[in-house]
Amino acid sequence: MSTESAVAKTSATQYGPDGFGRTAKRWLSNSGITVGGLLLLLILFSTLIGPMLLPHDAFDQSLVHRLKPPVWQGGSFEHLLGTDHLGRDYLARLLWGGRISLLIGFSTIVVAAVFGTTIGVLAGYFGGTIDLVARFLIMVRLALPAVLIALAVAFIAGPSLQLLIIVLGLLLWDRFAVVARATTLQLRHTEFVVAARAMGCSNLTIIRRDILPNIGSQLIVIGTVELANAVLIAAALSFLGLGVQPPLPDWGLMISEGRQYLLFSPYLITLPGVAMMLLVLAVNLLGDGIREVTDPEAKGR
């Protein structure tokens, strides 16, 4: 798409008679948003509703039915994706595991976004010493080996879901801060901010009314990147035994439990990985799409 038509489209959406409709149309014509969004909706829907519709519970063990292969490898339709080493239905566990991944992902980015955006906006808006401190904090955070620290803290404090979310949130805020700072820096000298200040608005009002709404779309894009990141890191921690604890079904934990049966039941490992890949893929596609739509210069990058 050429730059002119992108500009024309943007201005049309702003000044056109039917602004909302055109915006919606522009968003929906982006393949990343439609494909990624639909996939994410599908995952959300099936993980939230799915476990209730299945005949098997994710926690019901049955030693008679252990390690039943999936239906395409000679299993029965009773257990579509087979069963694990304790005879629990694998499909039910996969869907339940999706709930946990989504819970971890979304809660983590809320923590990270609040923390990172606060630091970034303050640094960009006030500049000076605050900016210096914020930049230093970001550098320190980047130099800390995140996975290692999360593992060590989980071991010492005893692994739990809440701890996992807090630790990951406090380790993944840096990109929010970087982007919020850079964007606020650009906005600080725009006419509408200067005008608001001349009108006597307080700093808090300016940040709330003029700055935050204008950095929202960038933050959403970062949010998708970090959501994918959080899901992957949390899975890695669970895989190493210091994230989500059994008997809860987490995808990383399921892969780690399946390692012993790698030789004869590789589906125990492949299926949770594919599920994770689909989730991350959906979130990444959606994020790329939102960036393309909200930032015409990023088109084709």
Added chain:
Amino acid sequence: MGRYIFRQSLLTLAVLIAVSIVGFILLRASGDLALRIAGSEAMADDVERIRVSYGLDQPLPVQYINWAWNILHGDFGRSLFFPEQVSTLIIQRLPITLGLALLGLLLALVIGLPLGVLSALRPNGIIDRVVLAVAVLGQAMPPFWFGLLLIITFSVGLGWFPVSGADTWLHLVLPSTVLAIAVMPTIMRLTRSGMIDALRADYMRTARAKGLMPLTMLIKHALRNALVPVVAIATVQLGSIIGGSVVLETVFGIQGLGYLAWESINRADYAVVQAIVLVLGAIYCLLTFISDVLHALLDPRLRDT
């Protein structure tokens, strides 16, 4: 340039000190370390004895200063499990982790750079779309899972490569592939966008008008400019690969720094964990420093800021 390097090195040092403090506090303050060392079935007396004999009963600042003072004298403390000094352990394990990370990065560059250039030549062409799809898939794959898949297919199924360890070159093929796939998307995307910008620039039109050979033009003028951010990112990526070595080394059973860290965490061998956090932080700081200096050498505008 001298002043720039001096200022950056001071900053790097400050970051490193901060990293050591934050790492120290996180490891000591997130729970009762003495209890973890003694194990959950230990008697209260034993826990107290451990606390006193390892100096864990002292206030946190005192503990930190003692620890930092010893490190400045080259003493990283003793492991609770291994007979060797912690520094010896780290020197033994570090080359494996570094070598693997370098190999992975090299592989990613060798594949990622040409693919990035190829897709920039025809944006939205067939090659570009295929490359982009591969990049998106590569980014979505959890590395430890991809490693296991490779083991299932190539080690267990086909028997081409050993399942675990790092004794021969054959051992390193699968883990470095996993690293390369994880890093390649970033390198490819950056090369591509850099090349697209460079190909559009005025000096490229001049070069074309001068009648330069397309290949000379591409490599000498465009690629050189597109490479600046790639070089910077590659150094930083090397740092994060080394920092993230825990997961990969556990999957492949490679006795590097990451594996040592994981073993030590599970044994509450805190002296080793503490030292590894510091070493990984230092490596990252050093690499960012090198990347900044390289960046400033290649782009003089950055030196004044």
